[in-house]
Amino acid sequence: MKTMRLNIKGEGAFAYDIRIGYDILEGIGQGVAEFGTGRRYVAITDTNVAPLYGEAMLKKLKKAGLNCDMIEFPAGEASKNINTALSVVQQLLKLGIDRKSAIIAFGGGVVGDLAGFVASLYMRSIPYLQIPTTLVAQVDSSIGGKTAIDLEEGKNLMGTFYQPRAVFIDPAFLETLPPEEFGNGLAEIVKYGIIDSEDFFELLEDKMADIRKCNRKVLVRVIEMSCGIKKRLVEIDEKDQGPRHFLNYGHTIGHALEAASGYGLSHGKGVSLGMMAAARLSEKICGLSAGYRKRVDILIEKAGLPTAIPRGINTDLIISKLTADKKKSGSIINFVLIKKIGEPFITGDVKETIVRETIEEMKNDRRTA
Numbered sequence: 001m002k003t004m005r006l007n008i009k010g011e012g013a014f015a016y017d018i019r020i021g022y023d024i025l026e027g028i029g030q031g032v033a034e035f036g037t038g039r040r041y042v043a044i045t046d047t048n049v050a051p052l053y054g055e056a057m058l059k060k061l062k063k064a065g066l067n068c069d070m071i072e073f074p075a076g077e078a079s080k081n082i083n084t085a086l087s088v089v090q091q092l093l094k095l096g097i098d099r100k101s102a103i104i105a106f107g108g109g110v111v112g113d114l115a116g117f118v119a120s121l122y123m124r125s126i127p128y129l130q131i132p133t134t135l136v137a138q139v140d141s142s143i144g145g146k147t148a149i150d151l152e153e154g155k156n157l158m159g160t161f162y163q164p165r166a167v168f169i170d171p172a173f174l175e176t177l178p179p180e181e182f183g184n185g186l187a188e189i190v191k192y193g194i195i196d197s198e199d200f201f202e203l204l205e206d207k208m209a210d211i212r213k214c215n216r217k218v219l220v221r222v223i224e225m226s227c228g229i230k231k232r233l234v235e236i237d238e239k240d241q242g243p244r245h246f247l248n249y250g251h252t253i254g255h256a257l258e259a260a261s262g263y264g265l266s267h268g269k270g271v272s273l274g275m276m277a278a279a280r281l282s283e284k285i286c287g288l289s290a291g292y293r294k295r296v297d298i299l300i301e302k303a304g305l306p307t308a309i310p311r312g313i314n315t316d317l318i319i320s321k322l323t324a325d326k327k328k329s330g331s332i333i334n335f336v337l338i339k340k341i342g343e344p345f346i347t348g349d350v351k352e353t354i355v356r357e358t359i360e361e362m363k364n365d366r367r368t369a
């Protein structure tokens, strides 16, 4: 097991452990007992995770002398809303959960975001722990304290910054994850490679086949490195005012593609195409070398993620989704681009004509033929 400590400095200074390893689940009872203030615990999970791991988890917690109940809600993004949050709160009240209790967010990013949101508000906040079970949650959403629910007007529009007391990451959970969901996490890992360093990028180039086969040694190392990158960005910019934006690399066009496809395109696929588009924009605008740009394309292909924008997604619609975001934020569209691998920067100076041209190029890429 590897432990890293996330340190938030300044006003409201706070620190917590992120524990990663294939032995986490075995010792989860002791781990939770160490961090919870909990007289009582409630694991919040979804209807896919509960039948797979719910009983085993409750058994392990009970064995460590912990009193834990479980609340589940229907799996999927459609549940990440105010109705589910209210229903969870009502169930917590029924169970008699008070401020001496703690919540365990046990599932993917949807569970983590919603359980964290509830924990930050229930009785003016109670502690929570994260036990992430998807690759997205293990390398991204369980770390950093962003909680949220979706509104009809859009995703993640209501939420809080509320850090967990600890994060327990056991990659063994990933063995039951559907390939599409694994791909969503892989896209975020590729993103870390692009924004962080040539060393990590090279490791991903060398080991992508092993990662996809869930080779334990390689997978745990890549998860540790990804968590380390996220941790460092959260430490310097907890409230997402500056460098934490680098985590949005590939997400500007990625989100527009997802929306323009009517969410037929998964998040991971949207982000992969968004990362390729951002590399092309970087080549045109800030002199990213063609060699680096091609390496981004090849890594995404090696990850089994799409490399061409489906021709059926209308370019005008993609552009209108991009500008709808711009209208919402009342400002220019900010893109994260790269000068080279490991050198991201933020710019609002990207002309619509270049974005349009790049989208068209990516529809006509030979890889689609």
Ligand SMILES: NC(=O)c1ccc[n+]([C@@H]2O[C@H](COP(=O)([O-])OP(=O)(O)OC[C@H]3O[C@@H](n4cnc5c(N)ncnc54)[C@H](O)[C@@H]3O)[C@@H](O)[C@H]2O)c1
Residues within 6 Å of the ligand: 046, 047, 048, 049, 052, 075, 076, 077, 080, 107, 108, 109, 110, 111, 113, 133, 134, 135, 136, 137, 140, 141, 142, 143, 144, 145, 146, 147, 155, 156, 173, 174, 175, 176, 177, 178, 181, 184
């Ligand atoms: N808070 C943040 O910083 C942050 C960062 C990235 C993403 N997010 C949010 O995370 C969400 C996406 O997270 P996600 O990709 O984990 O989606 P998810 O939580 O919907 O999980 C994906 C699917 O996998 C199932 N599942 C979970 N663990 C499993 C396992 N071990 N075996 C089999 N099936 C399993 C789930 O039931 C679900 O059907 C989005 O709502 C997004 O906004 C938040």
